[in-house]
Amino acid sequence: QSVLTQPPSASGTPGQRVTISCSGSSSNIGSNTVNWYQQLPGTAPKLLIYSNNQRPSGVPDRFSGSKSGTSASLAISGLQSEDEADYYCAAWDDSLDVVFGGGTKLTVL
Amino acid sequence: QVQLQESGPGLVKPSETLSLTCAVSGYSISSGYYWGWIRQPPGKGLEWIGSIYHSGSTYYNPSLKSRVTISVDTSKNQFSLKLSSVTAADTAVYYCARQRQLWFGFDYWGQGTLVTVSS
Secondary structure, three states, X not given: OOOEXXXXXXXXXXXXXXXXXXXXXXXXXXXXOEEEEEEOOOOOOEEEEEXXXXXXXXXXXXXXXXXXXXXXXXXEOOOOHHHOEEEEEEXXXXXXXXXXXXXXXXXXX | OOEEEEEOOOEEOXXXXXXXXXXXXXXXXXXXXXXXXXXXXXXXXXXXXXXXXXXXXXXXXXXXXXXXXXXXXXXOOEEEEEEOOOOHHHOEEEEEEEEOOOOOOEEXXXXXXXXXXXX
């Protein structure tokens, strides 16, 4: 059971906008920033969003993040086939712990 | 370009100690940042094991704290993980990674190494 809650799956068609939610508590998302990772099949995770809504260099602006209270969201606009991957949210918890969501498998139909 | 590379035995017997090393190139560990270990059981999600600052300060997942030791060797520009008393539940791909601060994301990752716990 993961500390952060994500839907196990999401899907969309090419060009569509999809969002993935991440729910936590006052000790993690509620008081710290949220990071998002993309994991393509058979590869290491890649940092997609940090500090709630910042994109590392090289990440397309189709990816965006937001946070409100104890929840966060990742939005992908102009969905492409290469976006098919697992997505994980993560945050620092005040119990001195990095906590992850269980992951969301995104399927591009 | 920062690169991380995990190394260590791919098979460990139950009750023994899992030992992995992460060699860092393209960046001096002594310059700063936190250096962490994350694992992923086959077909499952990510779990943070712990992180170490270049000065040696450590932070561990509370659920693993009693069995984990992370250390750093700045002279070799590498850091290591030891996980004691392993069971089959510790079978996973183990990743090493870098983070600017504990609340920041891990921006550079190793490719990961599969460690299987089996007799």
